[in-house]
Amino acid sequence: MSHPTATTAAHRVIYKFKSQATPDLIMLAPHGDALLRLLGREPAAKGIVEPAAMAAAMAAIEQAVLAAEAARAQAEREAEARGESLAPAEGVGLRQRMWPMVDMLRRAAAAEVPVVWGV
Numbered sequence: 551m552s553h554p555t556a557t558t559a560a561h562r563v564i565y566k567f568k569s570q571a572t573p574d575l576i577m578l579a580p581h582g583d584a585l586l587r588l589l590g591r592e593p594a595a596k597g598i599v600e601p602a603a604m605a606a607a608m609a610a611i612e613q614a615v616l617a618a619e620a621a622r623a624q625a626e627r628e629a630e631a632r633g634e635s636l637a638p639a640e641g642v643g644l645r646q647r648m649w650p651m652v653d654m655l656r657r658a659a660a661a662e663v664p665v666v667w668g669v
Contacts, residue, residue, distance in 0.1 A: 567669070571661035572654045577623045581647055582667075588614045588648075596668030604659040609650045 565573040577585065583593040589607050596621030599607055622639060629636040658665050664668065 565667050567651065567654060567665055569654055569658040569661075569665045570663045571657045574652050575654050577651075579598045585611075585648065585651060596669070597666065599655065599658075601659050601662045601663040601664060604655045604665075608659075610650055611652055613643045615648060637645050 563579055563581065565577045565585075567577070567582075579593075586593050588596070588610050589599070589608065626636045654665055
């Protein structure tokens, strides 16, 4: 897997994840970069997740989602203890943002085909 140069990474706008088992999944670069970091990888212009690594990838995403939700719940409890209310979460949460990738990984694993990007 090749790693992009700073110039390449700065100009990349989207990731297009592909699998023979699913439709393509497109993510904006910041979200795709975050996804790859959740999987223990450095963001890269090209890459692959082999079927053997998919269970671990799905577990890593789920762990990150649970940690984000637990942190939000803790912040809400702390605000309530101070007699305040926490502002509503803005935007799309991690669970919603990562669900399409979990679904892609699940379906690709079942079909025993890889998920690739940048190829």
